[in-house]
Amino acid sequence: MKKVLIYLLCTILPVVALAQERTVTGRVVDSDTRESIPGVNIVIQNTSSGTITDMEGAFRLSNVKTGDVLVISFIGYEQKKLKVGEKSELNILLKQDITELDEVIAVGYGVMKKSDLTGSVASVGVEQFKMTENVTLDQALEGRVAGLQVSSGDGSVGGASEIFIRGVGSINSNTQPLYVIDGFPIEYSYDKEKTVLGEEGHLDPLVNINPDDIESIEVLKDASATSIYGARGANGVIIITTKKGEAGKTDISLNVRYGVKKLLARDQMDVLESVDYAFYQHEHYPDHEDWMDPASYKDSTNTNWQEEIYGDGYAFSQSYDLAIGGGTKQTTFRTNFNYTDESGIVKNSSLQKFSGAFKLNHKAGKWMNMFVDLKLGTAGNNASATGGTGGTHTSYGSVLKALSYAPTKSPESKDSQEDLEDEENPHNPLTDINNVKNVKKNTDMMVNTRFLFNITPALTFMVRGGYTISYADRRQFYPGYTSRGSKKNGLNIYSNNNKTNLLAESTLTYMKSFNKHSINAVAGVSYNNRTDWYNDATNTGFVINDLGVYNMGGGVVPEKPNSEYFESKLQSTLGRLNYNYDNRYLVTFAFRVDGSSKFGAGNKFAYFPSGAISWRASEETFLKSQEWLDNLKLRASYGVSGNQGVPNGLAKWTYNTSYYNFNNVENSSSIIHNVADPYLKWETSSMVDAGIDFVALNQRLNLTFDVYNKETFDMLLESSVPSETGFPKDWTNIGKMRNRGFEISITGHVLRNRDYGWSISANYAKNENTVLELADKESMIIDEDYILQEGQAVGSHYGYVADGIFWTEEDAAMGPHEVGKAARPGYRRFVDMNDDGYINNLDKIIIGQGHPEGFGSFSNTFNYKGLELRAMFTFRHGNDIYNATREKLEDMQAKPTKNKLATINDRWRPADSYYPGDPGNLQGSLPGIAYKQQLHHTAYLESGDFIKFRSVSLQYHLSNNIVRKMGLKKLSVRTTFENIYTWTSYSGYNPEVSMSKNKGLKPGLDSAGAPAPLIATFGISAKF
Secondary structure, X not given: OHHHHHHHHHHHHHHHHHHHOEEEEEEEEEOOOOOEOOOOEEEEOOOOOEEEOOOOOEEEEEEEOOOOEEEEEOOOEOOEEEEOOOOOEEEEEEOEOOOOOOOEEEEOOEEEEHHHOOOOEEEEEHHHHHHOOOOOHHHHHOOOOOOEEEEEOOOOOOEOOEEEEOOXXXXXXXXXXXXXXXXXXXXXXXOOHHHHHOOOOOEOOOOOOOHHHEEEEEEEOOHHHHHHHHHHOOOOEEEEEEOOOOOEEEEEEEEEEEEEEEOOHHHOOOEOOHHHHHHHHHHHOOOOOOOOOHHHHHXXXXXXXXXXXXXXXXXXXXXXEEEEEEEOOOEEEEEEEEEEEEEOOOOOOEEEEEEEEEEEEEEEOOOEEEEEEEEEEEEEEEOOOOOOOOOOOOOOOHHHHHHHEOOOOOOOOOOOHHHHOOOOOOOOHHHHHHHOEEEEEEEEEEEEEEEEEEOOOOEEEEEEEEEEEEEXXXXXXXXXXXXXXXXXXXXXXXXXXXXXXXXXXXXXXEEEEEOOXXXXXXXXXXXXXXXXXXXXXXXXXEOOOOOHHHOHHHEEEEOOOEEEEEEEEEEEEEEEEEEEEOOOEEEEEEEEEEEEOOOOHHHOEEEEEEEEEEXXXXXXXXXXXXXXXXXXXEEEEEEEEEEOOOOOOOOOOEEEEEEEEEOOEEEEEEEEEEOOOOOOOOXXXXXXXXXXXXXXXXXXXXXXXXXXXXXXEOOEEEEEOOHHHOOOEEEEEOEEEEEEEEEEEEEEEEEEOOOEEEEXXXXXXXXXXXXXXXXXXXXXXXXXXXXXXOOOOOOEEEEEOEEEEOOOHHHHHHOOEEOOOOOOOOOEEEOOOOOOOEEOHHHOEEEEEOOOOEEEEEEEEEEXXXXXXXXXXXXXXXXXXXXHHHHHHOOOOXXXXXXXXXXXXXXXXXXXXXXXXXXXXOOOOEOOOOOOOOOOEHHHEEEOOEEEEEEEEEEEEOOHXXXXXXXXXXXXXXXXXXXXXXXXXXXXXXXXXXXXXXOOOOOOEEOOOOOOOEEEEEEEEEEO
């Protein structure tokens, strides 16, 4: 019997052991949404055996024994351990782990967990957009990211701003970052757009991106992060991810906003009233009958022209956003519609825009996913020019006309033909505002499709095809009785710019984790084809003005039309490898090879490699036991990126049409437009970055610090060439510059409780720009008022040093004088830098810096149950603004309708200038009426430092009990105030203004842009 038992035991035990080793199958889903989770790692604890879930969340794992522990992990979810029992089919629920370290963010051609980043990447979540009621994307980014500066335009509604990341990245080619919208790169490079939409400012090219449709924004700042975009990454990359539908019951969201803008008394400049204006004119024309008795104007017409163009100082806006999303496990969708109508502070200025988006994600079986993204947007801006046309001594826009038009004139006054034809004389601003039609319109359409093939759980193949059309349209009509239309008896201009962008890409992505190793690799090819078609037509000589902007055929003297077409191609190969060992040591290598049709045969291709390493010290044994420390990561990177933002066709001969008259017959011919330059190179930037990420106290304290050095080689500049070439300007590679500095971001959760909380966020960036080399030159003068000089910063103001006023004949006799202009009492005195007794070009020096040394923001968020309060301050320091507005309004040369700032009451004035016995003002701070302002100098260069209380918002989320009774899922109301107060010594309307055509090369110019009003907005958001 004993032998039989032993025999049976020896027979059964192997069978039992064999039965315990079996195959386990199952599915992993989200515990809240019950949606499948692909890519989940499932590993048998203390072994190297494991697998990854497929696109349906399903898995199959062999050689599993009863009692084994499965470790289930995925980015953004809490790790789970599950002991294997008798069941061979498992349904596993994973709970989302909403922590900042595990946040998944978009990087170039993929996503990564934030804790695994090796480069400098800043993330802007959708919650941060609620701080302000944003109309455009650049407004949404203001103050949110360390090192990202938004440079304002002329203040017109819908007007364009410019974004700089870590200083000015280029001097005259494209200075804007690359925008990547749901994987589709959008490059706003040098093209005809600024010409089409007008010298005085153009519509923001990002105006059709709906901020309400944005899920998150990632800003790639260092070259290791941007080099994957190669030729277009030198100025940084902004990745925009829009919202998508979620499986489950269909949700409907409605967001409604109503706003009002209000100009306060502080927003008006103090100009001469009628009596002072009459005395000023009397001093110029003492024998003119209109000005012989200035005191008589005390009770006469005294028009405040600022109030006339701004009306009652109120402007209104409304915005409606409707989103519908939902779907099944296989198919999700989301569609979004937005309508915005915003009035500007200047009368008859407005912005209307409409945008729509549709997203579809479909799982076609286990092996393929299909993504379709459609976007359509149209925005129209109706306004006359608000400011000057971008130079220091420029023509009058409506704001400058209002500041400089005579207060003795009534709103109904008519300008004479002689006055209208005098470009140096301001004209009735209401004539242009009420009668000029200046309609600008942008229309953008995007079709973006992706097909994702799951070859294995670790290997996927993606094919992308996309196409965008951007259409910029401008229609202008200036009747014969307006300032611009007077010389041609009416002027009608129509221009448009049609751009297309074709994208084809395919990538292979490999993601695999085994033991302590993790690999995330991507390789692919990309092809980009861009076309640019511009045309314009002009007609003059209109007998009837009433038919307006759409009556092009009403003119009898047409001018020659113009049309241009360009095409550029970019062909690329790219790759990136991320390696992670034990969540401690992380390495990234990336490269891109770009070939561009914009350059000559020998310089078409450029190579952009990068590498980065990081060490998560907090994962080391000696620190991991420290419960107060959540993350300590040290980063270092180096990379190369490029800039191809120059016009097309520079590497080959291009031609324009020229007209000539022969035997009273007009003929046409072709002339060379530019010299072919096959040696023109890419503009290339290399950057070294070192950083620290520190998170502590259960993520209550979060600090990021970066220091960087960026050098840009072969800078591209359109500069003057010798006259003997027959060409005024040409593009060339001129030298090298450097940006270096540091950035710091801190977020602290001072109080964090279930019912209440208080958090503080602050960021600061300091950047130093230096021109290191200039080809064959030590300096290059830019439009007389700016200079590029070795050892100095780009955007340096160039001019004379003002040194007060010559008060007496003795002062004038002893002081230096301007060449061709003898010094006299009441003239401005300048410093004679070379002591030769004359003031000429040899006395010009660098007098200021247009780009700021540092800038940042500070914000607080308070919440108590459903109530949330947010406040934000921004600041800037170390930059100078040339106040061309004040320069023009303090120029003492009089015209019959030319008003001045009230500051000229303190001008130098001789005795008896007003009346017999008048003591005059022999120690005035401003020149006398005989002095004509001609030089660019320090008297009009002002500090651009400011601290701005940018916004405060109060939001209340109604409780779930109340919301459910109303048949809703969520409901919140909010009110927001913006542009609340600015602390600054700057005397102009707005210290954030920069109105030159090239804000990188010529920053810090104020040519009468519109003021920034106080904005109050009320909004309501509901989810059905």
